[in-house]
Amino acid sequence: xxxxxxxxxxxxxxxxxxxxxxxxxxxxxxxxxxxxxxxxxxxxxxxxxxxxxxxxxxxxxxxxxxxxxxx
Numbered sequence: 028x029x030x031x032x033x034x035x036x037x038x039x040x041x042x043x044x045x046x047x048x049x050x051x052x053x054x055x056x057x058x059x060x061x062x063x064x065x066x067x068x069x070x071x072x073x074x075x076x077x078x079x080x081x082x083x084x085x086x087x088x089x090x091x092x093x094x095x096x097x098x
Contacts, residue, residue, distance in 0.1 A: 029098040032068040032081060036090040039063070049084045069098065 032050075037043050043061040046068055050059045058071040070081060078095040085092050 028072045028075065030070050030072065030076075030078070030081065031096050031098045032070065032085060033093040033095075034061075034066050034068055034085055034090050035093055037061075037063055037066055042090070045088045046085055046090060049088045050081065053080060053084055 034046060037046060040063060043063045047059045047061045050056055050068060050070055053076060055072050055074040055076040056070055057073045060069040061067070062069075068085070070076075081095060082092040
């Protein structure tokens with residue numbers, strides 16, 4: 028299963044790194060690919076992780092999630 032988060036507020040590679048690391052810490056997340064230019068984070072999951080859990084991990088790092096969609 029894969030989900031795409033549209034993230035607002037990432038301005039530099041360090042921002043993308045923070046988002047990637049925050050999502051990688053979550054149980055059920057097997058891979059994260061953050062695209063700074065597209066302002067997205069593609070999250071590969073081994074089990075279902077609620078959109079709210081993914082969103083909160085990003086918000087806790089200081090960024091805003093505009094939407095989450097299944098990929």
